[in-house]
Amino acid sequence: MKHYERTREHHTSLPWEPEESAAIELVHFSASYGGRSVLHDLSFTVPRGSIFGLLGTNGAGKTTTIKTLLGFRPPQSGVVRVLGYEVGRQQQAINALVGSVSEQSSLYDGLTVAQLCRLSSQLQRRWNQPLVQRFLDLFALPAHARLKTFSRGMRSQVALCLALGHEPELLILDEPTAGLDPLAHQVVLSTLIGEVAARGTTIFFATQQLAEVEAMADQVAVLHGGRLSLYDEVDQLRTREQFVRLVYAQQPPAEEMAYLRGLPDVLRVEQEGRAVRLRMAGEAQALVALLQARPYALRDHEVVAVPLAEVLLTALRGEGA
Numbered sequence: 355m356k357h358y359e360r361t362r363e364h365h366t367s368l369p370w371e372p373e374e375s376a377a378i379e380l381v382h383f384s385a386s387y388g389g390r391s392v393l394h395d396l397s398f399t400v401p402r403g404s405i406f407g408l409l410g411t412n413g414a415g416k417t418t419t420i421k422t423l424l425g426f427r428p429p430q431s432g433v434v435r436v437l438g439y440e441v442g443r444q445q446q447a448i449n450a451l452v453g454s455v456s457e458q459s460s461l462y463d464g465l466t467v468a469q470l471c472r473l474s475s476q477l478q479r480r481w482n483q484p485l486v487q488r489f490l491d492l493f494a495l496p497a498h499a500r501l502k503t504f505s506r507g508m509r510s511q512v513a514l515c516l517a518l519g520h521e522p523e524l525l526i527l528d529e530p531t532a533g534l535d536p537l538a539h540q541v542v543l544s545t546l547i548g549e550v551a552a553r554g555t556t557i558f559f560a561t562q563q564l565a566e567v568e569a570m571a572d573q574v575a576v577l578h579g580g581r582l583s584l585y586d587e588v589d590q591l592r593t594r595e596q597f598v599r600l601v602y603a604q605q606p607p608a609e610e611m612a613y614l615r616g617l618p619d620v621l622r623v624e625q626e627g628r629a630v631r632l633r634m635a636g637e638a639q640a641l642v643a644l645l646q647a648r649p650y651a652l653r654d655h656e657v658v659a660v661p662l663a664e665v666l667l668t669a670l671r672g673e674g675a
């Protein structure tokens with residue numbers, strides 16, 4: 355039986371039904387600094403076993419969310435639960451089950467990697483040194499060099515190896531590939547997907563990189579100005595929106611353009627002479643059939659899925675559909 359199942363405290367008067375399958379649950383969570391509100395009413399769920407990307411531009415609120423999950427900042431309002439425990443109130447239980455790499459990671463410059471491993475093993479309830487060594491070898495990190503001789507990217511790799519040492523149920527990473535060269539970046543991504551997630555560990559990572567979400571995540575939440583502008587499964591997002599290119603026999607009149615703009619699933623309309631490009635949510639065939647029955651003859655049409663990167667960029671701009 356897992357540790358958290360043995361030690362779970364039961365609450366009789368929760369304001370909502372906790373999701374047993376959730377690794378992380380945010381319910382109407384808001385945060386502020388000195389009275390300035392920076393995260394507004396966030397609600398989303400990270401399923402156990404998923405790789406979940408939290409995407410946002412500079413200052414969107416990613417680190418503040420992660421600080422809250424790690425127990426460094428209490429939520430101003432709402433409830434935040436990690437592996438079924440409430441942050442702040444049951445933080446010890448959370449800390450025993452979560453590994454993290456964030457700006458809070460305290461790395462000791464004067465110590466060697468081997469000394470850091472010994473120290474970490476004493477602080478943790480359990481420690482899998484062969485596993486840590488395997489990851490250190492994967493990153494080709496020298497065990498007997500002092501941390502102060504390491505680059506920023508190497509330090510991130512050490513922090514990741516140490517975070518994995520106590521075999522966490524959940525790994526929380528704040529920009530896990532920041533400062534890494536393209537080769538190290540690739541090793542970290544393939545390690546996280548191929549080794550860590552494959553062991554059943556839930557991975558929650560904050561990033562500014564679209565490509566990282568595309569390569570790693572199976573779920574994504576996008577923050578814009580401290581608000582949730584998108585939250586969905588990545589596979590859903592790959593097919594969720596379509597570009598429809600219509601070529602009319604003659605330039606469509608203003609009346610037809612107004613009709614297109616008024617259609618419920620149509621998100622954007624651009625016209626250039628006889629050609630019209632629609633961006634729409636959902637499946638396009640029914641819409642095309644509808645337009646073919648209109649009095650304005652269509653010469654041609656083409657449907658392509660809106661690329662995932664474009665869907666994410668739209669959400670980053672706060673223009674979520």
Ligand SMILES: Nc1ncnc2c1ncn2[C@@H]1O[C@H](COP(=O)(O)OP(=O)(O)OP(=O)(O)O)[C@@H](O)[C@H]1O
Pocket residue numbers: 387392410411412413414415416417418419562
């Ligand atoms: N210690 C602090 N005191 C006051 N305001 C803060 C503090 N830390 C962050 N903020 C503000 O909170 C907002 C969210 O910041 P946060 O660091 O969470 O964003 P982020 O998405 O992680 O950004 P980045 O990608 O640039 O690291 C920003 O407006 C920032 O100015």
